[in-house]
Amino acid sequence: xxxxxxxxxxxxxxxxxxxxxxxxxxxxxxxxxxxxxxxxxxxxxxxxxxxxxxxxxxxxxxxxxxxxxxxxxxxxxxxxxxxxxxxxxxxxxxxxxxxxxxxxxxxxxxxxxxxxxxxxxxxxxxxxxxxxxxxxxxxxxxxxxxxxxxxxxxxxxxxxxxxxxxxxxxxxxxxxxxxxxxxxxxxxxxxxxxxxxxxxxxxxxxxxxxxxx
Numbered sequence: 001x002x003x004x005x006x007x008x009x010x011x012x013x014x015x016x017x018x019x020x021x022x023x024x025x026x027x028x029x030x031x032x033x034x035x036x037x038x039x040x041x042x043x044x045x046x047x048x049x050x051x052x053x054x055x056x057x058x059x060x061x062x063x064x065x066x067x068x069x070x071x072x073x074x075x076x077x078x079x080x081x082x083x084x085x086x087x088x089x090x091x092x093x094x095x096x097x098x099x100x101x102x103x104x105x106x107x108x109x110x111x112x113x114x115x116x117x118x119x120x121x122x123x124x125x126x127x128x129x130x131x132x133x134x135x136x137x138x139x140x141x142x143x144x145x146x147x148x149x150x151x152x153x154x155x156x157x158x159x160x161x162x163x164x165x166x167x168x169x170x171x172x173x174x175x176x177x178x179x180x181x182x183x184x185x186x187x188x189x190x191x192x193x194x195x196x197x198x199x200x201x202x203x204x205x206x207x208x209x210x211x212x213x
Contacts, residue, residue: 036068069104
């Protein structure tokens with residue numbers, strides 16, 4: 001299937017982009033929280049299996065992972081660390097509950113949030129792959145601004161870009177061809193300052209002393 005690239009920059013124009021296969025969207029010049037990469041990873045789960053030789057930890061049951069502003073949730077999360085200290089996570093969804101990822105951006109009160117049947121996190125390349133029923137959203141505060149749906153979404157937090165692929169894995173009753181769908185909200189223009197009220201013109205007097213007390 002031929003990929004159809006699309007570059008969307010944050011400008012004041014509204015778009016509802018439907019039926020696109022293989023899209024690339026740019027979220028703007030701001031980046032995700034750079035400090036997250038160097039933050040410790042904390043985890044909560046019902047059980048843990050640790051393998052020191054392989055430097056892997058497998059958390060199972062209502063798993064919640066935090067790393068700086070990053071929040072990851074899933075039925076199972078496997079975390080691996082390489083000799084350089086880079087961390088790699090594999091998040092698996094549970095029955096009726098997709099795997100979940102959330103991270104704050106460096107601009108204002110904005111967040112990137114995504115879900116899928118499987119999520120792969122790579123701290124070395126600062127990328128997150130959402131596989132199977134993938135959805136990626138951008139929130140400003142609690143308001144949903146952008147939403148993209150596809151079979152596979154790859155989000156790169158180092159430059160705030162992501163690519164979306166459709167295809168058979170993205171098919172549903174409402175989308176039989178499995179095409180990529182996106183909704184993007186425009187960035188509002190700054191309100192122009194109101195024009196200054198011009199001074200009243202001078203009015204000639206009809207006789208000397210008019211208006212004098």
